[in-house]
Amino acid sequence: MRDLLPAESAAIGATAAELLSCFASEGYQRVTTPAFEYADVLERGLEVDRRDLVRFVEPDTGEVALLRPDITPQIARIVATQLQDRPAPWRLSYQGTVIRRRRGRARKERQAIQAGVECIGLPGLEADVEVMRLACRAVHAVGLRDVRLELGQVGLARHALQPLSEGARDAAEQALARKDIAALERVAADAGATRAERKTLCALVDLYGDLDVMPRARKALGSWAKPMLDEVEAVAANAPDGVALGVDLGEPRGHAYYTGVSFSLLAPGPGETIGGGGRYDDLVGRFGEAQPATGFGLDVDHLRWALRAAGVEAAREATPKFVVVDDAELTRALREAGAIVATLPKGRRDGLEYARAWGYDALVGARTARRVDGAERRRTMDVPALFAWARGDED
Amino acid sequence: MRDLLPAESAAIGATAAELLSCFASEGYQRVTTPAFEYADVLERGLEVDRRDLVRFVEPDTGEVALLRPDITPQIARIVATQLQDRPAPWRLSYQGTVIRRRRGRARKERQAIQAGVECIGLPGLEADVEVMRLACRAVHAVGLRDVRLELGQVGLARHALQPLSEGARDAAEQALARKDIAALERVAADAGATRAERKTLCALVDLYGDLDVMPRARKALGSWAKPMLDEVEAVAANAPDGVALGVDLGEPRGHAYYTGVSFSLLAPGPGETIGGGGRYDDLVGRFGEAQPATGFGLDVDHLRWALRAAGVEAAREATPKFVVVDDAELTRALREAGAIVATLPKGRRDGLEYARAWGYDALVGARTARRVDGAERRRTMDVPALFAWARGDED
Numbered sequence: 001m002r003d004l005l006p007a008e009s010a011a012i013g014a015t016a017a018e019l020l021s022c023f024a025s026e027g028y029q030r031v032t033t034p035a036f037e038y039a040d041v042l043e044r045g046l047e048v049d050r051r052d053l054v055r056f057v058e059p060d061t062g063e064v065a066l067l068r069p070d071i072t073p074q075i076a077r078i079v080a081t082q083l084q085d086r087p088a089p090w091r092l093s094y095q096g097t098v099i100r101r102r103r104g105r106a107r108k109e110r111q112a113i114q115a116g117v118e119c120i121g122l123p124g125l126e127a128d129v130e131v132m133r134l135a136c137r138a139v140h141a142v143g144l145r146d147v148r149l150e151l152g153q154v155g156l157a158r159h160a161l162q163p164l165s166e167g168a169r170d171a172a173e174q175a176l177a178r179k180d181i182a183a184l185e186r187v188a189a190d191a192g193a194t195r196a197e198r199k200t201l202c203a204l205v206d207l208y209g210d211l212d213v214m215p216r217a218r219k220a221l222g223s224w225a226k227p228m229l230d231e232v233e234a235v236a237a238n239a240p241d242g243v244a245l246g247v248d249l250g251e252p253r254g255h256a257y258y259t260g261v262s263f264s265l266l267a268p269g270p271g272e273t274i275g276g277g278g279r280y281d282d283l284v285g286r287f288g289e290a291q292p293a294t295g296f297g298l299d300v301d302h303l304r305w306a307l308r309a310a311g312v313e314a315a316r317e318a319t320p321k322f323v324v325v326d327d328a329e330l331t332r333a334l335r336e337a338g339a340i341v342a343t344l345p346k347g348r349r350d351g352l353e354y355a356r357a358w359g360y361d362a363l364v365g366a367r368t369a370r371r372v373d374g375a376e377r378r379r380t381m382d383v384p385a386l387f388a389w390a391r392g393d394e395d
Numbered sequence: 396m397r398d399l400l401p402a403e404s405a406a407i408g409a410t411a412a413e414l415l416s417c418f419a420s421e422g423y424q425r426v427t428t429p430a431f432e433y434a435d436v437l438e439r440g441l442e443v444d445r446r447d448l449v450r451f452v453e454p455d456t457g458e459v460a461l462l463r464p465d466i467t468p469q470i471a472r473i474v475a476t477q478l479q480d481r482p483a484p485w486r487l488s489y490q491g492t493v494i495r496r497r498r499g500r501a502r503k504e505r506q507a508i509q510a511g512v513e514c515i516g517l518p519g520l521e522a523d524v525e526v527m528r529l530a531c532r533a534v535h536a537v538g539l540r541d542v543r544l545e546l547g548q549v550g551l552a553r554h555a556l557q558p559l560s561e562g563a564r565d566a567a568e569q570a571l572a573r574k575d576i577a578a579l580e581r582v583a584a585d586a587g588a589t590r591a592e593r594k595t596l597c598a599l600v601d602l603y604g605d606l607d608v609m610p611r612a613r614k615a616l617g618s619w620a621k622p623m624l625d626e627v628e629a630v631a632a633n634a635p636d637g638v639a640l641g642v643d644l645g646e647p648r649g650h651a652y653y654t655g656v657s658f659s660l661l662a663p664g665p666g667e668t669i670g671g672g673g674r675y676d677d678l679v680g681r682f683g684e685a686q687p688a689t690g691f692g693l694d695v696d697h698l699r700w701a702l703r704a705a706g707v708e709a710a711r712e713a714t715p716k717f718v719v720v721d722d723a724e725l726t727r728a729l730r731e732a733g734a735i736v737a738t739l740p741k742g743r744r745d746g747l748e749y750a751r752a753w754g755y756d757a758l759v760g761a762r763t764a765r766r767v768d769g770a771e772r773r774r775t776m777d778v779p780a781l782f783a784w785a786r787g788d789e790d
Contacts, residue, residue: 001429003473006487009427017412025730027716027737029753032404034396034506035430035492036462056451056460065451067431078398087749091737092401097430111429126740323422335420342422342486345521354482358424 001099001111007359012113015142016095016300019115022141026134028093028117033074035097039064044286045073045257052100067099072257072295073283075118080288088121088291095300116277116297120284123292125231128261128279129238135265135275135296136240139303143312144274148244148266150208151236153228154278155260156221157252160201164191172201173252181205204250211236213247231261257283263296269309270302320390321360325351330364330381337383339390361390396494396506402754407508410537410695411490414510417536421529423488423512428469430492434459439681440468440652447495462494467652467690468678470513475683483516483686490695511672511692515679518687520626523656523674524633530660530670530691531635534698538707539669543639543661545603546631548623549673550655551616552647555596559586567596568647576600599645606631608642626656652678658691664704665697715785716755720746725759725776732778734785756785 004012020030039055046053046069054067068074071094079090095115117134119127132149139147157176161169168191175183181202188198203220207213214236217229232247239245251262262278277296284291320339324331326346334341342360344351351363355372362371369386370376377389399407415425434450441448441464449462463469466489474485490510512529514522527544534542552571556564563586570578576597583593598615602608609631612624627642634640646657657673672691679686715734719726721741729736737755739746746758750767757766764781765771772784 001431003429003469003477004427005473005477006424006426009425012427013425025735027718027735027753027755029401030404030408031401032399032407034398036396054453056453058449058451074398078400082398082400086752087745089739091753122740130738321422340420340422343525345517350482357481358422358486360422 011304012300015304016113016115018142019138019298019300020093020095022138023093023115023117023134026091026130028091028119028134030093030095031075031078033068033071033078033094033096035099036065036067037074039066041077041287042066042068042073045076045283046070054099054101068096069098069100071096071098071114071116071297072118072280075295076120076284076293077287079118079120079291080284080286084288089127090120090291091117092120093117113300114297115300116275116295118293118295120293120295121291122294123281125234125238127292127294128231128235131277131294131296132235132263133238133240135263135277135298136243138298139265139267139274140242142303142307144267144303144307144310145242145312146244146267146310147242147274148246149239150246150248150264150266151232152248152251152262152264152278153232153260154252154256154258154262155228156207156225156249157204159224160197160204161252163193163197164188176201176204176250176252179205179208179250207249208247208251210246213249217247217249228260235261235263256280260294265298267306267310269307270299270305272302273299274302274306275299320362320387322386322390323351323355323358323360323363325363325365327364327366333381333383334386337387339383339387362386406699407695410699411508411510413537414533414693414695415488415490417533418488418510418512418529421486421525423486423514423529425488425490426470426473428463428466428473428489428491430494431460431462432469434461436472437461437463437468440471440678441465449494449496463491464493464495466491466493466509466511466692467513467675470690471515471679471688472682474513474515474686475679479683484522485515485686486512487515488512508695509692510695511670511690513688513690515688515690516686517689518676520629520633522687522689523626523630526672526689526691527630527658528633528635530658530672530693531638533693534660534662534669535637537698537702539662539698539702539705540637540707541639541662541705542637542669543641544634545641545643545659545661546627547643547646547657547659547673548627548655549647549651549653549657550623551602551620551644552599554619555592555599556647558588558592559583571596571599571645571647574600574603574645602644603642603646605641608644612642612644623655630656630658651675655689660693662701662705664702665694665700667697668694669697669701670694715757715782717781717785718746718750718753718755718758720758720760722759722761728776728778729781732782734778734782757781 053069056065075092098112098114100110119131161172164172168187172184172187175187188201207217236245257280258278259281260279264273264276267274275298279294281292284293322334322339322341324341325344331341331343352370355363362369364379367379368376369379448464451460470487493507493509495505514526556567559567563582567579567582570582583596602612631640652675653673654676655674659668659671662669670693674689676687679688717729717734717736719736720739726736726738747765750758757764759774762774763771764774
């Protein structure tokens with residue numbers, strides 16, 4: 001659990017606000033859920049590996065609380081228990097911190113800031129396409145152009161893993177996620193899977209790449225796979241322009257609650273997905289009346305990493321930022337014109353150092369104005385001239 | 396720990412964003428601190444009654460964690476341990492949730508959303524005035540006009556309580572906070588306080604009200620009080636126009652860390668302060684190098700309550716909000732023009748009910764457009780006309 005210092009806190013806040021505003025434009029309304037919940041409720045919706053949870057015991061009551069590793073189950077809980085009287089679809093957005101423990105290291109948690117949406121109450125293609133397109137639109141809106149959209153369908157791996165015993169299934173799933181065909185073959189053989197079953201499982205390992213994987217998949221998998229592959233192709237056909245499309249049909253999605261088409265967004269830089277989501281029709285029913293559902297979450301840190309890797313500069317700060325030494329009148333005039341102004345008391349000699357350390361554009365003293373890049377001019381009360389000069393538009 | 400549903404989540408988010416933007420205009424830069432910290436660090440800065448804390452034990456390590464009841468000690472920790480190399484003053488802002496247990500009720504916590512600033516590294520009047528004025532400006536900025544600013548000085552009560560033994564001091568402080576003169580007299584007598592000491596203590600009980608309390612205070616308290624009363628009057632002389640000024644000189648501020656001039660903001664409605672703050676010169680040093688400091692926090696829920704009580708309407712939503720049934724072209728055109736548009740699939744008959752339940756202005760179907768107030772017109776592709784009509788500007 002880390003602090004966000006000024007530059008990072010402001011940047012993350014700005015990116016998250018842009019994402020939420022993009023979500024809002026399509027009718028996704030924000031809800032806020034606690035970072036911390038009693039485990040007995042939240043765990044109904046969690047399929048995160050228990051070892052990844054940060055759990056605490058309340059000494060007085062013995063009750064177990066946990067830091068949320070995921071916000072989607074909280075949204076499912078809200079829809080089923082607090083918003084159940086509203087007409088479908090529930091279009092809700094969120095932004096918040098999630099925590100997962102890193103295995104084997106005490107006190108080492110990974111804290112992520114997620115922003116996402118859930119579209120609950122609509123089955124089928126239309127909603128799958130809506131959220132997939134919205135995810136792409138949102139990352140475009142914050143300036144990321146070079147994005148890869150990778151489609152999956154958890155039903156395929158689930159079907160192929162079905163014949164195995166529960167214990168073997170877990171090991172096979174991990175081998176599949178690692179794309180370790182030798183381990184997968186061995187686990188399946190040890191579990192007594194038939195040759196056909198083993199062939200299907202191992203076929204999944206290679207079914208990733210560009211869209212030309214799809215005809216290969218239709219051939220390698222049996223007719224049972226046809227409806228699922230049709231779904232993936234229908235969503236792919238509706239992908240927005242400007243994203244590179246791919247598929248990963250063997251992805252078992254670990255312990256997640258997905259039930260249908262899923263997707264990941266990838267971009268150079270973070271080395272992990274910048275977000276993803278998919279259909280999860282079995283989750284809301286754990287808290288109340290069942291509802292079909294789909295949604296996605298973006299990792300704001302990974303997204304910002306990808307933006308940096310893509311060389312996308314933060315939009316140039318439109319607001320000029322001044323440090324003014326002991327001049328209430330000028331301070332007032334600059335603020336009224338929309339500037340950010342920090343004041344320093346009379347006699348402070350290190351004003352320029354202050355301006356540099358805290359990210360201001362210029363220091364205005366009694367006689368001179370000095371820009372943090374070293375430029376200097378006579379001090380003036382002309383606010384528009386100070387604005388232009390502070391930002392280097394005029395020297 | 397409660398959820399914020401769409402309307403409340405959006406309103407609180409908007410108010411908090413306005414406050415942070417106001418703080419930013421004076422150079423207060425946002426930091427974000429975890430809602431949850433290991434107790435061994437955070438407790439160095441907490442003077443909240445231990446019974447008010449929500450504490451948890453991590454089963455593996457036995458370490459105690461707590462939900463933060465206050466954000467100021469976290470900011471003090473950041474300044475002393477992560478930003479110690481920057482030049483003073485540290486002007487930092489924050490927004491976040493704090494949790495305090497309600498005594499004697501299991502699982503009943505009060506969750507508050509606080510937004511505030513800390514100005515660290517500046518001693519004396521100038522900074523005291525800066526944060527007091529900023530607090531007033533911020534509540535004005537969100538629309539609250541009728542505010543009372545009540546000044547205090549914790550040094551007065553601290554001096555008067557000094558002669559008592561530690562046990563008696565606690566009881567006397569509580570009696571003073573309740574303005575219970577009989578109990579205060581009794582505790583002080585039992586503790587063996589002299590007549591003069593008792594007189595001073597009891598005088599504090601009545602030293603609240605409008606500014607005419609100040610000459611009374613100078614008379615009732617000894618010359619020891621003069622520097623503190625001078626401070627209060629100096630801050631009062633710099634209060635902004637448009638706030639009603641008052642003082643409460645007996646306020647001991649409970650277990651808080653204040654060391655000098657303090658203030659509360661009051662407004663009709665919530666029955667509790669909407670915020671407050673003051674000088675706390677002893678806090679930062681508990682985490683590193685000592686620094687003079689002052690700041691304030693606003694309770695966003697109480698502030699919104701006061702706004703409702705004052706009849707301040709939320710600014711009329713400038714963005715028109717449509718529900719469009721099965722029309723991708725119109726949806727795109729409306730969104731490009733800046734509208735919020737939620738779509739419904741073809742064949743949905745309850746579109747108007749959906750629009751009402753989720754706060755939209757109008758429903759646009761294949762042939763007609765219907766406003767949630769019942770008005771109806773032929774559907775058109777003319778976006779400006781739809782905008783004006785949706786908001787009732789044109790019928």
